[in-house]
Structures are given as structure tokens and as C-alpha cells.
Amino acid sequence: MELIDSITVSDIVNDFVPVSVNGAAIDEAEILQEMQYHSAETVEAAHQKAASALVVKELMLQRAKELELTAQVLTGENQEEALIRTLLVEEVKQPAPDEEACERYFLANQEKFTTPTLIAASHILLGADPQDQEAREFAAQQAExxxxxxxxxxxxxxxxxxxxxxxxxxxxxxxxxxLEKGQTVAEFERQVFKMQEGLALHAVESRYGYHIVRLDKRVEGEPLPYNMVADRIATYLKDQVYRRSISQYVSLLAGQASIEGIDIQGADSLLMQ
Known part of the structure; x- marks a missing residue:
């Protein structure tokens, strides 16, 4: 992240209040290193996100130590990540949603569960570089x-x-x-998928130039039956419940801890990154 890369530890280390969890200091250099993983419009906001993430991590590690947990390190993770994973398995339950909850979600969000709309299209591309205004104006006129x-x-x-x-x-x-959505550039897709069959009377502009488009066929998406999406809904709802459970768990740990220098926010999203 360019904003953070241009700042050295010596530039910023004295600008923030020291952060600690139950007396264990979060090293400022570690916070600065963590900032590269948290996009933000200002240095202060990035620092807040990074410090919050490290506070959540420290809360978890302290709790794992308190419970005397041990963990097998899996491929792609380090010892601390393994301990946090084990802690969450031990202390955060992940209940499966019942059938009634899944059916309610399906009925309330049926527009999400359809086959994709399909189109067959033909086009004439009048190419023009996006930086060449003269060429684009000529292409637009030629398209008309x-x-x-x-x-x-x-x-x-x-x-x-x-x-x-x-x-x-x-x-x-x-x-x-x-074609279905996701197969063409966004600016082309937005306009073409709104079309009805036939010739578009106005050219479609994209990063590539101007497209004269004829929609040859359109097949609207069809609703999917519940039994075809039930597993997907159950997985989604289970994940949402788990995220809320993590948020509540972290809030509980934070409420029992002495945290200085920061008020942690968005603990669940920070942990899931």
C-alpha cells in the first residue's frame, strides 16, 4: 500500500498511544508492519485497524495459554495461527441452521436463486484507445x-x-x-444484459471503443427449486452464525481484559481476514 510504504517507523512511532493487552505491550513496529494488510484512507485509520487486529490476536493467544491448549500446525499456518484455530474449535460453537431457517431465507431471497440469464449477441467493435479522445469521438460518430x-x-x-x-x-x-454475466467487461455487460432482442439503436461504449450490438436471443433465468440450493443456504447461514459467534466471543474476551491505548472495533471481520 503506497500510503504506508512511504512512511518509516521513525516517522510515526511516537505519534500513537502505546497499546497493551493485560499488561502485554503490542510492539509499535509490529503494528506498523501489520498496517500493510489493512487498506484505509488515512494513516490513522490504517493504524487503528492494524492495532485492533493485533489486540484480537493477543486476546486469543492469552486465552489459549490460559487454557493450556496445544495445537498441531497444519500446512500453511504458523504456531500462533494453529493455537487460535484450536481455541475457536474449543470455545466457539458452530450450530447448523435448522430447516425452517433455511426455508425462510430461501423464500425471502428467491431472486438470488435462479439459473443465469443467457444471451446470444453479435457486435461490431470500433476500437479506440481510452486515452485517445479524438479516436473515440470518431468511433462514436462512425457507430451512429x-x-x-x-x-x-x-x-x-x-x-x-x-x-x-x-x-x-x-x-x-x-x-x-x-454469454452469461461475468464473461465480458463490466461496462459492456451492464448495458447489453438490459437489452431486448434486436439491434441496439445506440452504441455501447467500453474501454475498447464503441460496440454496435445486436441481441440475437435472450433466455431469462429460471427460479431454482429449494432442494437444489438448500445445502448452499445452510452453508451460508452457518457461516453467518459463526461470524456473529466469533464477534460475541471476542467482545467477551475484550470485556474481561485490560486493554489500553485503543478501543477495538469490527473484531469479527478483523479475525476472519
Whole structure:
């Protein structure tokens, strides 16, 4: 993070109140190192996030020591991470949501559980660098002219694609094939997936230039039955309950501890990073 990289320990170490947990100091250099993992608009905000994360970590490690826990270190984690994982298994329950809760969530969020909308589209790309304003203005004007031609002669799309398009799809009459959301750049997707079948009367602008688009087919997404998404819903709700349980657990530890120099915030999100 450029904001943090440009600041040395000597520049900042004396600017913040010392942080400690039950008398155990959180080293300021460690906080500064942790700041690189917490994006923020200001140094102060990044410091707050980093210090909070380290306080949560220290609370967990102190509790693990109090319980005399031991942990097997798994691949990709260190001893401290293994202890925290073991502590959470021991002290934070992860109840599975019941069927009624899953069904309620399904009924309240049915728009999330559909097959993807599919489209078949063809385009003529008039390429223009996003930094070349003159080229983009020319491409926009050229697009209007080609659209006017297509309105009069819709069957000329393939020939015009071969003549003008800067996309390799011109070799197949401009056809992009079947598309679903997530397969094209966002600015193109936002506009094309709103279209109904037929020729768009205005060019679609993207980072690549201007697209003359014809929507050849549109198949709306269909609702999925509950039994096809029940496991996904159960996993999601279980994760949400677990996150809340962690937040409550950390709040309990913090309430029983003597923490100086900071008020920890967003403990659950910090821990899950």
C-alpha cells in the first residue's frame, strides 16, 4: 500500500498511544508492519485497524495459554495461527441452521436463486484507445452511421462486421456466442444484459471503443427449486452464525481484559481476514 510504504517507523512511532493487552505491550513496529494488510484512507485509520487486529490476536493467544491448549500446525499456518484455530474449535460453537431457517431465507431471497440469464449477441467493435479522445469521438460518430445503415438494412450486419469490426469475431459475422454475466467487461455487460432482442439503436461504449450490438436471443433465468440450493443456504447461514459467534466471543474476551491505548472495533471481520 503506497500510503504506508512511504512512511518509516521513525516517522510515526511516537505519534500513537502505546497499546497493551493485560499488561502485554503490542510492539509499535509490529503494528506498523501489520498496517500493510489493512487498506484505509488515512494513516490513522490504517493504524487503528492494524492495532485492533493485533489486540484480537493477543486476546486469543492469552486465552489459549490460559487454557493450556496445544495445537498441531497444519500446512500453511504458523504456531500462533494453529493455537487460535484450536481455541475457536474449543470455545466457539458452530450450530447448523435448522430447516425452517433455511426455508425462510430461501423464500425471502428467491431472486438470488435462479439459473443465469443467457444471451446470444453479435457486435461490431470500433476500437479506440481510452486515452485517445479524438479516436473515440470518431468511433462514436462512425457507430451512429453504421447503426443508421443497419436500421435500413438489418441483413447487412455480417458484411459490416467483416468490413469495420476490430474484433476477431468479425470472421464469424460478429457473433459472440452464448454469454452469461461475468464473461465480458463490466461496462459492456451492464448495458447489453438490459437489452431486448434486436439491434441496439445506440452504441455501447467500453474501454475498447464503441460496440454496435445486436441481441440475437435472450433466455431469462429460471427460479431454482429449494432442494437444489438448500445445502448452499445452510452453508451460508452457518457461516453467518459463526461470524456473529466469533464477534460475541471476542467482545467477551475484550470485556474481561485490560486493554489500553485503543478501543477495538469490527473484531469479527478483523479475525476472519
Amino acid at each position: 452511421s453504421i447503426i443508421a445503415t443497419l436500421v435500413k438494412d438489418p441483413d447487412s450486419f455480417a458484411d459490416l462486421a467483416k468490413q469495420y469490426s476490430d474484433c476477431p469475431s468479425k470472421e464469424v459475422n460478429g457473433e459472440l456466442g452464448q
